[in-house]
Amino acid sequence: MKFAIQVNEGPYQHQAADTAYQFAKAAIENGHEIMRVFFYHDGVNNASRFTLPPQDDRHVVNNWASLDIKDADGEPELVVCVAAALRRGMLDESEATKNSIEGNNLHPAFRISGLGQLIEAGIQSDRLVVFGD
Amino acid sequence: MATKKFMYLNRRSSFGTVYAIESLEVVLIAAAFEQDVSLAFMDDGVYQIVEGQETDGIGMKNFSKTFHALGDYDINKLYVSKESLEERGLSESDLMPLVYEDEDDDWEEKPSIRVVTNDELKAIMSEQDVCLSF
Numbered sequence: 001m002k003f004a005i006q007v008n009e010g011p012y013q014h015q016a017a018d019t020a021y022q023f024a025k026a027a028i029e030n031g032h033e034i035m036r037v038f039f040y041h042d043g044v045n046n047a048s049r050f051t052l053p054p055q056d057d058r059h060v061v062n063n064w065a066s067l068d069i070k071d072a073d074g075e076p077e078l079v080v081c082v083a084a085a086l087r088r089g090m091l092d093e094s095e096a097t098k099n100s101i102e103g104n105n106l107h108p109a110f111r112i113s114g115l116g117q118l119i120e121a122g123i124q125s126d127r128l129v130v131f132g133d
Numbered sequence: 134m135a136t137k138k139f140m141y142l143n144r145r146s147s148f149g150t151v152y153a154i155e156s157l158e159v160v161l162i163a164a165a166f167e168q169d170v171s172l173a174f175m176d177d178g179v180y181q182i183v184e185g186q187e188t189d190g191i192g193m194k195n196f197s198k199t200f201h202a203l204g205d206y207d208i209n210k211l212y213v214s215k216e217s218l219e220e221r222g223l224s225e226s227d228l229m230p231l232v233y234e235d236e237d238d239d240w241e242e243k244p245s246i247r248v249v250t251n252d253e254l255k256a257i258m259s260e261q262d263v264c265l266s267f
Contacts, residue, residue, distance in 0.1 A: 006265065008152075041155055084155060115162040122263040123137055123168065130266050
């Protein structure tokens with residue numbers, strides 16, 4: 001089955017991101033496709049490459065990256081909502097440059113795009129599964 | 134592009150958390166995709182469409198007026214839980230008079246809000262292809 005996933009909560013504060021990751025991992029291991037994971041609300045914080053949990057804890061951001069979810073052209077399908085990201089200080093290089101801000105924090109396994117990508121995922125997938133509080 | 138039935142389920146009040154306004158942002162984008170869109174309001178979500186919201190005192194954007202624009206985007210199915218209204222001492226007359234113009238009926242102005250029981254809402258939800266919960 002072709003799944004799309006929406007993640008509405010940030011890492012560490014809520015379990016939603018961990019549960020979504022476990023679901024995605026199990027789905028892939030069982031031969032299903034995760035066509036896109038869309039990060040919305042505080043979920044955008046799952047994409048920060050500055051995340052540094054203690055060594056004895058799971059690394060939520062690296063867990064996402066390890067799933068290696070990409071499209072046929074090798075583009076990341078871990079998609080962060082641009083409007084939600086910018087208002088929370090989550091920037092890739094392009095957005096940082098555009099807004100004259102030094103530095104950027106988006107992990108390279110993710111990409112920033114618009115809300116249309118969420119609707120498109122709902123249309124193209126067999127199931128859209130929402131993980132939130 | 135295939136047409137699916139999308140429902141946006143709103144369960145939180147307008148302010149206090151960001152879910153309501155960011156849900157409305159998704160709905161407005163969704164309007165461009167020509168899908169069959171409906172909204173549902175239950176639990177504290179019914180507060181999102183209460184008439185007379187005033188935000189000057191809390192420094193937040195009053196986005197409640199945006200709901201009036203939904204009719205122009207062909208989004209005219211706003212289901213509201215009867216039980217959730219009653220639990221909060223609210224009735225349909227406390228809600229914004231949201232309307233749309235029905236192109237199949239000589240552009241007559243009709244109400245977008247449909248108060249339904251939770252049982253009816255359950256049946257409507259089960260007909261959806263995609264249900265996004267906020």
